[in-house]
Amino acid sequence: MKKRIGVLLSGRGSNFEAIAENVAAGHIPNAEIAIVISNREGAPGIERARARGIETRVIPSKGLEREVYDRQVVAVLREKQVDLVCLAGFMRLLSPYFVAAFPQHILNIHPSLLPSFPGLEAQRQALEHGVKWSGCSVHFVDENLDAGPIIVQTPVEVLDTDTPETLAARILKEEHRIYTEAVRIVFGGRFRIEGRRVVGV
């Protein structure tokens, strides 16, 4: 049986595409993307998933209470027998209900070296703070923003000439690499969580 990935996105979903390519190339062995769900109509990531022949679902979130919405999404993920949920630019916090439905099996990627610069526009935050190194982080998701145990990080140097856009572009390259690395680690199962630390066993 292949491991089944469910992807949640709200926008272009470039991290979804990187995972899809790495699944297709065999870099995530014995896995497939079972469903791509967007909370926004017209998210470009949905079109890209369709172009790859991957099943998609748009479940609009507008006006719904968090858990009411999350119950709809979890129902679809269960229907599709998803083993692992990957957030790829999904612009919503998850409810405790959602988190409890996939314990230690929801991942998110964030374009900073957490705990620095959680939240929106992390690359702009990093530039404005004047850090010389930023990066990206893949972490388990809990109910808090960009806050669960960290699985993989990688540093990216900030250049004097950087704008938020040029820095974001260099970080994005690394995001595409480490998200796949994190999925491999989680599917491999050779780790344990000690407090907040994710360590190999």
Add this chain to the structure above:
Amino acid sequence: MKKRIGVLLSGRGSNFEAIAENVAAGHIPNAEIAIVISNREGAPGIERARARGIETRVIPSKGLEREVYDRQVVAVLREKQVDLVCLAGFMRLLSPYFVAAFPQHILNIHPSLLPSFPGLEAQRQALEHGVKWSGCSVHFVDENLDAGPIIVQTPVEVLDTDTPETLAARILKEEHRIYTEAVRIVFGGRFRIEGRRVVGV
């Protein structure tokens, strides 16, 4: 005229020693350490400075209000015609009076990639948070804790097997390198501060 460095420390002063060695080796051109000041009797860094033939002063801080103490220290630094103040494990916040006395000429080093993990035991904080990369930062000092504009940072990977001590030892090696780099940048003067960003010109 050589540029004159004043060092403030409270303990062993390993970063002071690294700077002293790099000054002696000519890696910080045209500079000398004019004075090493400790706020604690018996700080090992004071003995080490004496062994190098560098002038030292112990100015006990115990029981003194911050600015009362800082006025004593600033008076000595001025007497010694210090151009640049380097904090090297100096366990006190500086008053606005001290900061204003050496505008953009007080440096500190901190064993994390700021703004992550300011304050005490940064390496233990990093381990407990579960980050995969930490590092160190040299920054201009303001009245706040580990908070001024960052001059140099470098990342250091955190290993699954690390203890606070092993991580601290690897970070310390990088501290010794980047503190000298930061002093060179500040003495070189080829930078400007835009908001919080220190950028080359």
